[in-house]
Amino acid sequence: ADPDPLQDFCVADLNAAPISVNGFPCKPITNVTSDDFFFDGLIKEGNTTNTFGVNVTAGDVRSFPGLNTLGISMNRVDFAPGGVNPPHSHPRATETGVVIKGKLLVGFVTTGNVLFSKVVTTGQVFVIPRGLVHFQLNVGKGKALTITAFNSQLPGASVLPFALFASNPSIPDEVLTKGFQIDDDVVKSIRSKFGVQA
Ligand code: GLV
Ligand code: MN
Known part of the structure; x- marks a missing residue:
């Protein structure tokens, strides 16, 4: 959903001028290294000791500046037993996800208020159309893990319980x-x- 790039890459300079246009300015090409295109931030399990029993580790342009202008990003979502990723929506991206571990009830609601949902397990993939309210609930016996991906470098998330209350x-x-x-x-x-x- 993001605009097309106008160069091979534009590794974000997150600390550049206090101005952002549509995305971040590019760091000087002579300072770009291989490390700019690799990201270790999704290796570690997130801490799910919280109200929802969930932890979303974002691998968007803010944590992975190499994604700048490339229109893509990923998250790691860890669930405690019974944990829920509460109803939320991404204003700028469609989401797809693969279940790495456990069993999740994944659902989204259309603008016509129809719920589409299914229980998915290891290796199975889901898609959440852009902007629609969705959730994942851990319905398995143990922990669960999914890796999600977005067609935006910064999909954004409006998490309804927080946004409303x-x-x-x-x-x-x-x-x-x-x-x-x-x-x-x-x-x-x-x-x-x-x-x-x-
Ligand atoms: C899951 O819904 C996510 O936004 O990563
Ligand atoms: Mn989501």
């Missing part, structure tokens, strides 16, 4: 009580789970 500043209570047809105390209770003061 833990934004800064907060969405007015009235929007949430009316929007979800719930009482004030439900909004407060959800907010408190994400460390937001009442």
Whole structure:
């Protein structure tokens, strides 16, 4: 989904001028080395000791500057038993993923509110159309691991629980009580789970 490159590569200079155009400026070609095109950041298992029992390690242009202008990136997603990657969407990319370990219920919801979902296991692949709300739930006995890939160097993620209940500043209570047809105390209770003061 990203624009096409206008040169072989443009290894991001993440610390260049405080200006970004559409992506990052290129580091001088004489400073580019082989290491710019390799990335070790997805080797390690992420820490899943958190509310959701999930850890997303992003391998986007911010951590892997060699991806700049190339329109592609990957994540590593680790799940504790029972862990969930909560409903979220990527504004700039379609996602595909392969299950490396365990068993995941993967689902996405169309703009017409139809859910497509399936339980997938080692070696199986899924695709999440660009921008649609999706999730993965670990339904196996042990840990699970998937590697996901995106047709953007920086797909972005709008994680619904955080976007709706833990934004800064907060969405007015009235929007949430009316929007979800719930009482004030439900909004407060959800907010408190994400460390937001009442
Ligand atoms: C999984 O949904 C991911 O965004 O990596
Ligand atoms: Mn995703």
